[in-house]
Amino acid sequence: MYEFNYHRPASLKEARTILAGASDARIVAGGMTLLPAMKFRLARPSDLVDLAHVGELRGIREKGDQLEIGAMMRHAEIAGGELVRSRIAALADLAQGIGDPQVRNRGTLGGSVANSDPAADYPAAVLALDAVIRTDRRDIPAADFFTGMFETALAPAEILTSVVFRQPKRAAYAKFPNPASRYAVVGVMVAEHADAVRVAVTGAGPRAFRAPQLEQALSRNFSPASLDGLHIDADDFNSDMHATAEYRAHLVLVMARRAVAAASA
Amino acid sequence: MDIKGEYRIGCERQRVWQALNDAEVLARCIPGCESVDMQGPTRLKASILATIGPVKSKFDTQITLENLNPPVGYTLTGESKGGPAGFARGSADVRLEEIDDGTLLVYDAKFQVGGKLAQIGSRLVLGATRKLADDFFGNFSRELDPGAQRGSEIGLTMDQVPARARGMLLAVALVVVALLIWWFLIR
Numbered sequence: 001m002y003e004f005n006y007h008r009p010a011s012l013k014e015a016r017t018i019l020a021g022a023s024d025a026r027i028v029a030g031g032m033t034l035l036p037a038m039k040f041r042l043a044r045p046s047d048l049v050d051l052a053h054v055g056e057l058r059g060i061r062e063k064g065d066q067l068e069i070g071a072m073m074r075h076a077e078i079a080g081g082e083l084v085r086s087r088i089a090a091l092a093d094l095a096q097g098i099g100d101p102q103v104r105n106r107g108t109l110g111g112s113v114a115n116s117d118p119a120a121d122y123p124a125a126v127l128a129l130d131a132v133i134r135t136d137r138r139d140i141p142a143a144d145f146f147t148g149m150f151e152t153a154l155a156p157a158e159i160l161t162s163v164v165f166r167q168p169k170r171a172a173y174a175k176f177p178n179p180a181s182r183y184a185v186v187g188v189m190v191a192e193h194a195d196a197v198r199v200a201v202t203g204a205g206p207r208a209f210r211a212p213q214l215e216q217a218l219s220r221n222f223s224p225a226s227l228d229g230l231h232i233d234a235d236d237f238n239s240d241m242h243a244t245a246e247y248r249a250h251l252v253l254v255m256a257r258r259a260v261a262a263a264s265a
Numbered sequence: 266m267d268i269k270g271e272y273r274i275g276c277e278r279q280r281v282w283q284a285l286n287d288a289e290v291l292a293r294c295i296p297g298c299e300s301v302d303m304q305g306p307t308r309l310k311a312s313i314l315a316t317i318g319p320v321k322s323k324f325d326t327q328i329t330l331e332n333l334n335p336p337v338g339y340t341l342t343g344e345s346k347g348g349p350a351g352f353a354r355g356s357a358d359v360r361l362e363e364i365d366d367g368t369l370l371v372y373d374a375k376f377q378v379g380g381k382l383a384q385i386g387s388r389l390v391l392g393a394t395r396k397l398a399d400d401f402f403g404n405f406s407r408e409l410d411p412g413a414q415r416g417s418e419i420g421l422t423m424d425q426v427p428a429r430a431r432g433m434l435l436a437v438a439l440v441v442v443a444l445l446i447w448w449f450l451i452r
Contacts, residue, residue, distance in 0.1 A: 026319075037319040044322070115318060150318030 005047040012056050012136055012159060015049055019157040022047035027159065029072060029111030032103055057110065057161055060084060067091075068134075068164045071110025076101070078109060088129065090171035090189065090263070094121050097175065099182050110160045113145075116152045116207060118238065119183040123208030124173065127200035128189035129165040136161055149206040168193050172262035174255040175203070178242060185243050186251035190214075190259040192222055199256060204237050204248045214256055222264065224257040269374070272402055275367040276409050282336035282361060284409055294404035299323075307333070313345075337361060 005022070009015040019025050025047035028034050037043040051057055057072035060083050067087050069078060078084050079096035098104055098112075098121050112122045113133065126133070126142045133140040136159040145153050154160065168191035175187030184203035188211075191198045197218040202208040217226045232252045237245035274281055284290045288309050292301035297314040304310055307330040314323050326345040333339045338360035345354070357374035 034319045042320040042322045117318070 002041075002044060004045055006050065007047060008050045008053050010053050010055070012054055012161070015051060015054060015159060016136065016157070018047065018049050019159075022049075025049055025157070027051060027114075027157075029114070030074065030107040032099075032107040032111065033115050033117065051110075051159070062087065063164075065167045066164050067167060068162050069109055070162050071108060071113075071160045073109050075099070075104040075107050075109070075112075079104065087167050088165060088171065090168075090173050090191070091125055091129065091165060094125055094173040094189070097121065097173075097177070097182065109163060113163060114152060114154060114160045116146050116148075116150050117183075118149050118206055118208075119178075119185070119203045120208075121173070121175065121184055121187055121202060124184075124187050124189040124200040124202040125165070126163060127208055127210050128171065128191040128198045129168060130191075130193065130198060131166065132164040133160060134162045134164060135159060139164075146207045146209075151207070166193065168198075170263045172259040174258035174262060176251050176255060186248050186255055188252060188255040188259050190218065190256060190263055192218075192263065197222065201252055201256075204252055206236065206238070211252065211256070214253075218260065222260065224260045224264075227253055227257050227260070270372055272370045273364070273367060274370055274406060274409065278336050278361050278363050278368045280409060281368045281370065284405065285339075285359065285361075286330075286335075290405075290408055294401050294408055296400045296404075307331070332358075 007015075007018045009018055015027075019027070023046045026034060026043065026045040026049070028048050028050050029052075034043065038045075051072055054072065056070075058070040060070070060073065060078075060081055061068045062083060067084065069084070075095045075098045079092050081092065084095075085092045095104070095109075099107065109122060112120050113126060116123065123146055125131070126145065131142045133142065133145050133153075135154065140153050147153055171189065171191035173187060173189040175184040177183065178185050186201065186203045188202075189198075189200050197215050199211045199214040199218065200208055201211055211232070213230060213232075214227060217230060220226060230253060232249040234245040234249035237248045239245040239248075243251070288301045288303050291309075292298045292311065295311065295313060297316060299312045299314055301312075302310045309328050311326045311328065312323060313326055314321070324345045326343055328341060328343040331340045331342060338358065340356055340358050342356040343354065355375050357372050359370065359372045362369040362371065
């Protein structure tokens with residue numbers, strides 16, 4: 001291992017001070033992506049700021065029709081939490097489907113969202129559940145947050161503190177997982193809110209995105225059959241050894257139908 | 266693996282050719298490029314700090330220009346070393362065609378990867394390459410015509426065709442490929 005300075009602040013304030021004083025610091029949440037990158041020497045930060053002991057970043061709170069989940073909540077805690085299960089079961093299901101038990105016990109909501117991996121599951125929930133990303137300096141609407149592959153609206157050293165999800169009338173997440181990693185080859189979250197239906201897709205393109213075409217069809221009639229005959233344009237989709245862009249486009253509709261069926265059940 | 270692409274650049278061929286042969290211009294346009302050393306009239310060495318997601322790594326890229334046929338085109342060959350990450354090497358044929366409203370830049374790049382890179386497929390190469398291509402050609406077009414960024418009608422315009430085949434000049438593409446090892450190894 002090469003040398004770096006390891007910090008474990010106990011508060012946001014302390015974390016900010018450390019970040020401001022380091023030459024090339026990285027924030028580590030669960031470390032599920034950053035640590036492998038460091039092992040391969042593809043990242044060599046001067047300082048690691050571990051947020052595991054920052055109490056302000058933990059907890060799950062209900063406020064009206066909103067559920068605010070702290071950035072450092074682990075996937076397993078979200079999957080197993082009574083409050084999440086009873087209010088937004090689709091979100092608990094999504095968390096339960098991430099990676100393996102090791103990843104679910106280390107990986108965090110905030111880490112996944114801030115990383116904006118094109119195949120991560122949470123970004124679909126952030127978009128479909130009309131979430132607000134809360135940071136140490138501002139609130140960012142979901143629509144403005146994911147800006148590209150591994151790119152978000154977060155400024156350098158800005159700390160994601162929590163994600164505020166809106167409770168839908170009904171919702172479900174369906175994904176076609178990579179059999180080895182459980183990352184989404186394609187994942188679709190469908191959520192019916194009082195005012196609109198939201199459909200968000202992950203795994204297919206460079207970043208998670210909403211599918212307005214599917215939203216319109218489902219707004220008219222929330223049933224799997226509403227999606228028959230629709231066509232998804234594969235132009236900007238990912239293509240790799242697991243699936244071509246065209247196959248991913250096909251999977252978007254298949255997963256959307258499954259999610260609608262699951263939400264209706 | 267192959268990456269092909271075409272870009273329309275709204276200015277005359279001679280100017281595009283000169284810019285493509287100017288190490289300083291290339292250094293300013295390649296995202297993350299920290300330095301370019303000319304090691305001869307047709308050889309240059311670039312140090313590129315590539316940042317994608319959790320990855321932030323420095324790659325030394327050696328580039329040689331061959332088959333020079335001004336102002337019609339050349340072949341770029343290059344090798345990018347990322348330390349323990351492995352290496353990528355390849356070549357790209359770059360051709361400039363005169364068209365009604367400027368110049369059509371066409372390139373066809375072929376890669377070989379080695380070291381840890383050898384086992385990886387093409388996951389995300391397209392997406393990552395597309396983004397870097399946009400950055401590079403955006404910078405390149407503004408370099409040729411600073412007014413372009415204002416979006417004025419007389420400014421330089423850049424359309425990419427076809428969208429699915431968009432890519433990037435070799436030097437940057439090699440770096441992208443190298444970055445992707447990490448991606449494969451953790452999945």
